[in-house]
Structure formats: structure tokens, C-alpha cells
Amino acid sequence: MTRGRDAGAAGAPVAVIGVDGRPLAPRAAALLAGATLVVGAARHLDALPVPDRAARHVLGDVTAALEATGRHEGRAVVLASGDPGFFGIVRLLRERGLRVDVEPAVSSVAAAFARAGHSWDDAVVVSAHGRDPRRAVNACRALPKVAVLTAPGCGPAEIAGALGDLPRVLVVAERLGAPGERVTTCTPDEAAARTWADPNVLLVLAADASPGRGWASPRRLTPSRWGLPEESYEHRDSMISKAEVRALALAHLGPGLGDLVWDLGCGSGSVAVECARFGAAVVAVDRDPAQCERARRNARDHGVELSVVRGDAPACLPDLPDPDAVFAGGGGPAVVAAAAARGARSVVAALAAVDRVAPVRDALRAASYEVGGAALTASRFGGLPDGSTRLVAANPVFLVWGHR
Numbered sequence: 001m002t003r004g005r006d007a008g009a010a011g012a013p014v015a016v017i018g019v020d021g022r023p024l025a026p027r028a029a030a031l032l033a034g035a036t037l038v039v040g041a042a043r044h045l046d047a048l049p050v051p052d053r054a055a056r057h058v059l060g061d062v063t064a065a066l067e068a069t070g071r072h073e074g075r076a077v078v079l080a081s082g083d084p085g086f087f088g089i090v091r092l093l094r095e096r097g098l099r100v101d102v103e104p105a106v107s108s109v110a111a112a113f114a115r116a117g118h119s120w121d122d123a124v125v126v127s128a129h130g131r132d133p134r135r136a137v138n139a140c141r142a143l144p145k146v147a148v149l150t151a152p153g154c155g156p157a158e159i160a161g162a163l164g165d166l167p168r169v170l171v172v173a174e175r176l177g178a179p180g181e182r183v184t185t186c187t188p189d190e191a192a193a194r195t196w197a198d199p200n201v202l203l204v205l206a207a208d209a210s211p212g213r214g215w216a217s218p219r220r221l222t223p224s225r226w227g228l229p230e231e232s233y234e235h236r237d238s239m240i241s242k243a244e245v246r247a248l249a250l251a252h253l254g255p256g257l258g259d260l261v262w263d264l265g266c267g268s269g270s271v272a273v274e275c276a277r278f279g280a281a282v283v284a285v286d287r288d289p290a291q292c293e294r295a296r297r298n299a300r301d302h303g304v305e306l307s308v309v310r311g312d313a314p315a316c317l318p319d320l321p322d323p324d325a326v327f328a329g330g331g332g333p334a335v336v337a338a339a340a341a342r343g344a345r346s347v348v349a350a351l352a353a354v355d356r357v358a359p360v361r362d363a364l365r366a367a368s369y370e371v372g373g374a375a376l377t378a379s380r381f382g383g384l385p386d387g388s389t390r391l392v393a394a395n396p397v398f399l400v401w402g403h404r
């Protein structure tokens, strides 16, 4: 197939050339040689043979660079790191209606995994570049193999600091393909205590970071089933959210990649485990050490990771990172009010006592949530001696939810 890019003709596409420190491939070199405008970071403009006659636009201000590229009537070339179609400038150029002719290099993420000697089809790649890093951090808390695109001021030290004592090996790949390239394997504590050269990519790896061969990248992050039967969990004296209640609670919590969920009064940890099965990071809180241990065991049995905190809510809540969603399975209006004050998008409370329903509803309303609720009275299939089915009533439970 010819790619028909008459770069000098009116309306010619913008040539976007990936840079990874290696010499340009022949076609990319020819595109650069024909350029009349070259846009790129100073380090890329300095490292490559930009023709003398070409105007240079140093990045910087991306908006100004896009405008300059769009206005240019000659042969515009944009130099960008790695694969410009991967968390890169191709999206921005296309959003402006510009046609592009991309010559990618090796992405920094692919290079970092290669230097570390790992496969990466089973990794999740997240970006903390130019955005709030908390979702990237939550993905690192929840998943065994994550690559983070970083930014100055939001790099390995800051992300490692936010991970706390999470059991992870970190690989920091600095200045890949450039003079001073360095790849360092360390603990989160070590990473948090150092300064790192930009640009860099951070790999966050659990001890068992390779879940095996998959067919999609990233692999499916949602479970094949949720609202699992109580028998799927170790629990004490039936102190576990019933499957029907848990399913509706999950629907309102909406846990997913990048989220942090609090499960307050976690008991067996069944809600926490199911949120983690959706790819969310989860902090599970219970005042009873035996329940904390049980939640840990249930997490292990379901192959997910929970941060289990032994503590009394609401007293322990100020020490926890901000949640996206909160499930209050234990504790009444005071716990719900304290959790709501932390700005989660959804708060869900399960209540056995009718007396608590109105105060919990009011606590959520007072915190500006749109409130709803239901009394759930499941009648489950049960057996009769002749093999026919009867209904077995489960205890009614109130579920109160708030969204904003």
C-alpha cells in the first residue's frame, strides 16, 4: 500500500515522528528532511537533524504549538516521544481536525517493560501526566502490574509516597533512550525518598505480577459474576451482606479502575472483595480484629488485594485517603455523615434498624446528595421434600444511597 502523503501539497497531513533515542527510520528521516516547520521538545529538536531552512517551534505550550502547526502552510513535522498515538499528541492533532501521518517509535512504556524483562500485555497503563494522580495511584493499589506515565512533580517519589506500605516492587525508568538513561528497581520507601530525572516511567509490580496468558490487553477487569452467594465467603454468625443486598449496593457504588472504595464495618469483607473484583482499590475498616483477619482471608481466597484497617469509624476516617464510593455496612448516621463529608460520588448504607433510616437519609441530604432507598425483602428459592420449590424469606434490609 502506498501512503500517498504528498507532504508539500496543500492540505498535506502533519507528519508526526516518534523519538526513542534511536536513529530515525528511513521514512521518518525523509519526512524530517523535507520539513519547513518542526515542532518538538527542545531535547528532540537538539537530538535530530532538523533542516536549517525549517522554522522551529519549541514545546512548551501545547496549545500554541497546535495552533502553529494548524496555521503552517508548508510541511509541518511534529516530534514526540515514543509512540505519539499512545497517550500522545496524535489525539490533540486529530481533535483539531488535522490529518496526521504517524511514524511511531517504541513507546516509553514498552521500553520500560523491556528493560525490566517483563511482558506487558497483562499490564494496565495509567497516566498521571497533567492530571490528578489519585486515580493512577488507586490503580496501582488495586492491580498487580501497572505502568504509570509520570510528570514533573507527580513522579515516582510522589506516587510511591501515596502507596504507603503496599507490597510492591517499583521499577523506575529514567530518560529512556537518552544520555543518562537509568533503570532502577526499588521498594516504594526507597522510591519515595529519592529524586528522579525527568522524563521517567514507573512500573508498579506485585510479587505475583503475571496472572497468566490472556487474550485481551488490558484483560477483562469486570468479574463474570457479582452478588456472590454468602457461601462464597467465610463469615461469622451470618454477619455478611446478603447476596441480593450486595448486588444492589454494588450497582450504586459502581466500583471500577481508578476508584477507591471504603467498606466501613466490613465484617467478612464481602462488599470490599466484590468492589476489588471490579478493579477498584478498597480500604476495608472494622473494629473487630477477627473480622479484619476474616476479610483478609476472603480477599486472598478471591485473589484480590484489600487494605484492611482495624479501627473505629468515624474516628479512623481522617487517616484514610479520599474515597470515590463508600459502603457503610456498620455504623449509623454519624459514620455516614463523616464519610459523606469526604466528597465521595456515592454513599450506600445497609441498615437493619428502621429507626436509622431517616437519620441516614437526612445526613446524606444535608451533604447535598440525591438520596434514594429501598427495603429489600428477598424471597429465595428453597426446596421441599418432593423436589418442588418453596420461598424462603430473608430478613428485610434497608438500603439507603446518595449520589452526587
Ligand SMILES: C[S@@+](CC[C@H](N)C(=O)[O-])C[C@H]1O[C@@H](n2cnc3c(N)ncnc32)[C@H](O)[C@@H]1O
Pocket (backbone or CB within 6 Å): 081, 082, 083, 084, 085, 086, 087, 088, 089, 106, 107, 108, 109, 129, 148, 149, 150, 151, 152, 173, 174, 175, 176, 177, 178, 199, 200, 201
Ligand atoms: C504524554 S506522555 C507520552 C508517552 C509517549 N507517547 C510514549 O509512547 O512513550 C509523556 C510521558 O511519557 C514518559 N516518557 C516519555 N519519554 C520518555 C523517556 N525517554 N524516558 C522515560 N519516560 C518517558 C514520561 O512518563 C512522560 O511524562
